[in-house]
Amino acid sequence: MNDDHDLHLAVRLLAGTPTHEGRDPALLGRWARTASEFGRRMTLRHETVRVIERDGGLEAGLFARYRSRPPVVEVYADTVARAERLVAERGWRHWFPEGSVRAAALAHEQAHAWLHHAPVRAEFKRALGHTALRLGRRRLYAYVAGADEIAAHAYAQTACGLGRSPLLLTEALAAAVSFESEN
Numbered sequence: 001m002n003d004d005h006d007l008h009l010a011v012r013l014l015a016g017t018p019t020h021e022g023r024d025p026a027l028l029g030r031w032a033r034t035a036s037e038f039g040r041r042m043t044l045r046h047e048t049v050r051v052i053e054r055d056g057g058l059e060a061g062l063f064a065r066y067r068s069r070p071p072v073v074e075v076y077a078d079t080v081a082r083a084e085r086l087v088a089e090r091g092w093r094h095w096f097p098e099g100s101v102r103a104a105a106l107a108h109e110q111a112h113a114w115l116h117h118a119p120v121r122a123e124f125k126r127a128l129g130h131t132a133l134r135l136g137r138r139r140l141y142a143y144v145a146g147a148d149e150i151a152a153h154a155y156a157q158t159a160c161g162l163g164r165s166p167l168l169l170t171e172a173l174a175a176a177v178s179f180e181s182e183n
């Protein structure tokens, strides 16, 4: 039931991503499921990435951000704090234990970094099976916009042992913050 809802959120994320307008919902559903499974099964080779705490995340709509040169993850303390409050307000503590928002944000960014490695990226594209071109027996796979995001959320959920996908939290936070800024 909860897994179904998380999958529904993932499909909605894909549907709202440019290049997917008008695509068959069944195809989006398949991609969302494959991307989630891929993310859940990822085992990252942990590279040491520096973590920097920053503010200004709520304004930018970000929990965290990965920058590759030099490798650093910026965690937005204000967004994390607001999300922790939201978890308490909604009664979602059993899904997102205290401190798990920051841990999930870090895991999410590490997953993005991992998905940038060429062999991982190639495997991911093959799993999604979005064929761009067929040349004789060769197939060239196209990138599925938004799939990384779903895989990163699924990885973070598994790595942090969360009861729901952090996608739920991301969406709820976006709604809460835009409501607050309009009122």
Ligand SMILES: [Zn+2]
Pocket: 108, 112, 148, 149, 152
């Ligand atoms: Zn992301």
